Amino acid sequence: MTRWLLFFLLLSFRTAAQDVAVLLNRGAQLEAAFREEEALPVYENAAQLQPRNIVALIHCSDLLCRVGHRFKDRNRMIAYFRSGYAYAQRAYRIDSTNSDANVVMAFSLARLALDQNGKERVVSANEIRRYAEQAIHDDPGNFKAYHILGRWHYEVSNLNFLERTLARWFFGSLPESSLSESISNLEKSRTLRPDFMLNYFELARAYHREGRDDRAIALLSQMEKLPDQMYDDRTVRAEGRQLLEKLK
Numbered sequence: 001m002t003r004w005l006l007f008f009l010l011l012s013f014r015t016a017a018q019d020v021a022v023l024l025n026r027g028a029q030l031e032a033a034f035r036e037e038e039a040l041p042v043y044e045n046a047a048q049l050q051p052r053n054i055v056a057l058i059h060c061s062d063l064l065c066r067v068g069h070r071f072k073d074r075n076r077m078i079a080y081f082r083s084g085y086a087y088a089q090r091a092y093r094i095d096s097t098n099s100d101a102n103v104v105m106a107f108s109l110a111r112l113a114l115d116q117n118g119k120e121r122v123v124s125a126n127e128i129r130r131y132a133e134q135a136i137h138d139d140p141g142n143f144k145a146y147h148i149l150g151r152w153h154y155e156v157s158n159l160n161f162l163e164r165t166l167a168r169w170f171f172g173s174l175p176e177s178s179l180s181e182s183i184s185n186l187e188k189s190r191t192l193r194p195d196f197m198l199n200y201f202e203l204a205r206a207y208h209r210e211g212r213d214d215r216a217i218a219l220l221s222q223m224e225k226l227p228d229q230m231y232d233d234r235t236v237r238a239e240g241r242q243l244l245e246k247l248k
Helices: 003-031 036-049 054-068 074-094 099-115 118-138 143-157 161-172 178-192 197-210 215-223 233-247
Strands: none
Touching: 003 036, 003 054, 036 054, 054 074, 054 099, 099 118, 099 143, 099 178, 118 143, 143 178, 143 197, 161 197, 197 215, 197 233, 215 233
């Protein structure tokens, strides 16, 4: 009886693993076809079948944060971000040295900052940087981590004197940041992934703020030639065209 029970348990485990592999492959196909809202429940099904499948958990977190950002209903948007953060936490608890788990921790925290008060945002700012830097430490080739760190430096270095002073007085110190570090990290991301459209747009914004509009224009012109890699690229392309017209 024990042998038969063990046999059926092993058979069940193998079947579940095969099902998860099929689901992950299907999810990837849907993402490649820009059908991200359809891909999300596929990855969630995979995570239900294998609750410790870190690949499924990371995809769930990433898609919840990206899809949720498109909603006009703020409550629905924040609900998606919170779910994305919960999936990121699950992935991180399974393997805190996984670079992509650290990336989705940073990404989901950045999304959640939209619904935080001043003190919470300062705490999140420290955490976002820590997770992005850890992701780079665990995988120096992770272009998403460099992109997030570049955007972090851009946003934090863009705080005015009053905002920074109030943050220090009431909420604690902010980590050091600079526009040059923003550009450096975004350029590194571009080196690692030359077809990442959003990175071109953010890098162009950084160069524009630095007063190097010639470089910004060149990047936006290059961006125009890139093929769409994900659903949001169409929106990014439109924003890039608007900025290019402004700079010319």
